[in-house]
Amino acid sequence: MTGAALADPAALRDEVWRVAGAVTDPEIPVLSIADLGVLRDVRVADGRVEVLITPTYSGCPAMTMIALEIELALDKAGLGPVVVKTVLAPAWTTDFMSEDGRRKLKAYGIAPPAKTAGRRALFGVEVVDCPQCGSSDTAEIAPFGSTSCKSLWQCKACREPFDYFKCH
Amino acid sequence: MATTSITVRETPLVRYLLRRADDALILGHRLSEWCGHAPTMEEEMALANMGLDLLGQARSLYTYAAEVEGEGRTEDDFAYLRGERAYGNLLLVEQPNVDFARTMARQLFYSAFIDPYWRALMASPDATLSAIAAKAEKESAYHVRHCAEWLIRLGDGTAESHARAQAAVDGLWAFTGELFEADASEAGLIADGIVPDPDSLRAAWTATVSAVLAEATLKLPQAGWMQKGGRDGRHSEHLGPLLTELQYLQRTFPGATW
Structure with a gap:
């Protein structure tokens, strides 16, 4: 330059x-x-x-x-x-995240934020796909994770625990 | 020059900002006291995360207060260099943690109010206030859900957890009336449409709290005499010791930096 x-x-x-x-x-x-x-x-x-x-x-x-x-x-x-x-x-909001960003996140082992989450519902249930095996048979272990923006999940299919970038 | 205390040049907006910032700072500090003592590792992270959200909200509000005041101060000056009587937080948020049930009940009473409050404040014509509220309401929505789930588990749990949860709700109830109060200074901002009337959130708050307590098999206390004074700097005996810890370093070594 x-x-x-x-x-x-x-x-x-x-x-x-x-x-x-x-x-x-x-x-x-x-x-x-x-x-x-x-x-x-x-x-x-x-x-x-x-x-x-x-x-x-x-x-x-x-x-x-x-x-x-x-x-x-x-x-x-x-x-x-x-x-x-x-x-x-x-x-x-998590909508600011680029498609490229979402792909990189998943490849890194962090589930990218859902596009539509029932955040408003007091006890809404989110469906999060496992970033390792892709199964949607997953469960939240803890709503607050290692950083403000993540929660902790586990895949019931492959048993791997993983971070989920919370929809925000 | 380094100083150990400041006198704020107050306007209704500065006073308003400091009161709301004080709520967030003091409650965030209370949550941080759980670090190393939480019942489980996951809850340790949850309490610290919620405390961090509140600290972030306090920082945004203090920073804006400094800008509005125009005396060249920073967020730290407001947090560290004002005495107990200059703090305008709700009595509710300074109440001690006592046990996990008390901490969750305190959080539910505050979050069930502040969550719809932030959403109402997003409509403010003051762009900075609206932006702070838009950020905070995403966080408070998450807090409501978290403490509601816990209160339900505790209330609808063992005899011991039920008794503690009910004692927590009953013990904190007299501090909930202050959530809906606005003095003459704030009434001016409400009349000008800058901020919402806290009393307009009463129905939303009652609906959330009633639903959670019912699910938790806990009794909703009867409306009764309400304790207030925090907004005017008349605090319970619990704020002083909290500030002593929070402000120790700057009071002892004025102007110290990392």
């Missing part, structure tokens, strides 16, 4: 998006923040670059780490310094 190309705001924005978007979630390293939908926007004005990110959950402890990783990645690519801002609206 040459200095002349970077002087073009549109090209600069694309390049920042590409580099920042490749930063991975520290807790689910197979997913980039672009896959997750955590990267919301890149704004370029008067040569100043702003990267907007949104948390998956209010208390997501990975946000500080992700912001730092973005600054580092852009600095390394010669695109820094940038300002990383957290935005809350529109509120993140």
Whole structure:
């Protein structure tokens, strides 16, 4: 990337998006923040670059780490310094996750979020397919898992326990 | 310069934000006290996860309060540098954990209120408030479900768990009236359509709590005298010790950073 190309705001924005978007979630390293939908926007004005990110959950402890990783990645690519801002609206939902992200998640052994879940029902039952053998004969072991965004399940067919990325 | 206490420049909106943030922070802190003591490993993670959600909600509200106040403060200043009388949380959320039944009953009383409350607040013309609410309501919906399931298991469980669950419901009941209160300061925001009237959530709250208690074979206490004062900084004896622990580091070493 040459200095002349970077002087073009549109090209600069694309390049920042590409580099920042490749930063991975520290807790689910197979997913980039672009896959997750955590990267919301890149704004370029008067040569100043702003990267907007949104948390998956209010208390997501990975946000500080992700912001730092973005600054580092852009600095390394010669695109820094940038300002990383957290935005809350529109509120993140699992629908922000890309199809590619869902595939990567499953390949990693985490069941991707269901598209339609009975979250509103007080005692709704979700059907989650086992990411290992594909069986839908699964049961929730614990509604809260190793991170805010996951719950713990077990497959009754292949007996493997697995994480489920909660529909949110 | 590092200081050990602050005086907030209050406006109705700042006061409102701090009260709601205090609810989330104090309840989240109570849940965090279970770390290392929960009845099962899964519940250890559940309590910590719910506490983390509440802490995140508190952070968003404090951060917005700092922005509205315009004195250059941060979320930490509000959390660490205000005394007990400046805290405006509900008496309900500062009540001690006692046992698992008491913790779940406290969570149900709060979550059954705050869940529809956040959804109502999403309609606020204040974009930041609406965004915070949109985020929080997804989390609170999950909390309602979790503590409802537990309360049903405890109430409809053994003689011991039933007795404890009923004692928990009865013991906390007098603190539920405050959920629906709004003082003159908040009434202005309600009249302007910025925030919902908490009293408008009474029917939704009662419906959820009644349904859960019935399923749990627990008796719904009769309406009676309700204790209030938390919103005005008049707290039970339990908040002081909690804040002592929460604020110890910043009070002892002002301005300390990791």
